[in-house]
Amino acid sequence: MIKSSVFAVVFATVAALGPAGAASLTYTGFVVDDKNTGTFPTPAVTVDDDTNAGFLTFSIGSSGVSGSLQGFMFDTSGIELQESDILNASASIAAFQSAAGAVSNLGRGVNAKGDYDFGAGITDPKFDVGLRIAPTDVSVVPFTFQISTSVLTLADLIGDPNVPQFSFVRFSSVSGDGVNRDTTKLLGATTAPAAVPLPAAAWLLLAGIGGLVGVRRFAT
Numbered sequence: 576m577i578k579s580s581v582f583a584v585v586f587a588t589v590a591a592l593g594p595a596g597a598a599s600l601t602y603t604g605f606v607v608d609d610k611n612t613g614t615f616p617t618p619a620v621t622v623d624d625d626t627n628a629g630f631l632t633f634s635i636g637s638s639g640v641s642g643s644l645q646g647f648m649f650d651t652s653g654i655e656l657q658e659s660d661i662l663n664a665s666a667s668i669a670a671f672q673s674a675a676g677a678v679s680n681l682g683r684g685v686n687a688k689g690d691y692d693f694g695a696g697i698t699d700p701k702f703d704v705g706l707r708i709a710p711t712d713v714s715v716v717p718f719t720f721q722i723s724t725s726v727l728t729l730a731d732l733i734g735d736p737n738v739p740q741f742s743f744v745r746f747s748s749v750s751g752d753g754v755n756r757d758t759t760k761l762l763g764a765t766t767a768p769a770a771v772p773l774p775a776a777a778w779l780l781l782a783g784i785g786g787l788v789g790v791r792r793f794a795t
Contacts, residue, residue: 599623600729602649602742605763608689615759616642616714618744624729630662631727635744636717642746642759643710644718646685648678648702650740650765652731656704656722664720670707681707684758687743691762700741700762710747732765739764 602620616637623632635647658671670685672678679701680686691697711718734740746759 597623597625598729600732601766602763603766604693605744605761606691606693608691608760608762610689611757611759613757614640615757615761616640616746618746618761618763619717620647620742620744620763622729622732624724626724629724630721631724631729631732632719632721634717634719636713637746638714641712641714644708644713644744645683645710645747645758646681646705646707646745647718647742648681648687648705649742650732650734651703651727652734652740653703654727654731656726660722660726661706662721662723664718665716666711666718667709668706669709670705672705673703675703676701678702678705681705683707685745687745687760687762689760691760693741693762693764697741697762700743702741702743705743741765 600622602618605618607615617639619634619636619638621634623634624630625632633647635644637644653675655675656673658668658673661668661671669683670681672681679688679699685705685707687700687702689699691700706720708718732740741762741764744761744763746761747757
């Protein structure tokens with residue numbers, strides 16, 4: 576009876592700690608188009624994958640200088656998407672494009688044209704997917720959307736781990752005079768995701784309970 580009760584506690588505790596299969600990817604090292612000067616929003620772009628849910632959740636936020644998100648482009652290892660693949664967007668998508676290695680201009684000034692000092696430098700990058708977004712302040716509430724993992728996986732966003740894939744964000748931010756608006760184009764690279772391990776506390780708990788079971792057997 577004690578043994579079954581103990582393992583019931585173990586199961587309930589581990590279940591409460593959440594799934595161990597979750598993983599996340601971040602885009603880091605954002606660099607600004609060389610035509611931009613002064614200060615600009617700092618983007619925070621992540622993609623979360625919960626294997627139990629079956630979705631990738633993209634989240635685009637910002638900090639620092641105030642600005643409105645207006646565009647997002649990203650690489651998918653050449654996989655082309657349909658607009659219907661974009662689910663649960665937190666703000667309206669004004670335009671959508673997907674063409675392997677060919678997306679760079681989403682209209683209304685949302686384009687990736689420019690020079691970016693990323694390592695050896697990148698000029699006029701092109702992407703696999705692009706979204707022009709109705710201007711949205713993402714400093715408090717990020718812009719989010721989902722894509723089913725049956726369509727796209729984290730591995731597709733990484734491609735060859737030795738050759739970084741990129742994302743692009745375009746902001747419209749308030750300039751120094753507080754009235755006029757400047758545009759900011761930023762380019763960042765993916766970092767490889769890592770599965771979220773079972774917390775160390777859970778393993779310690781399992782070890783401790785295992786010891787109790789051993790003591791119980793010894794005593795009987």
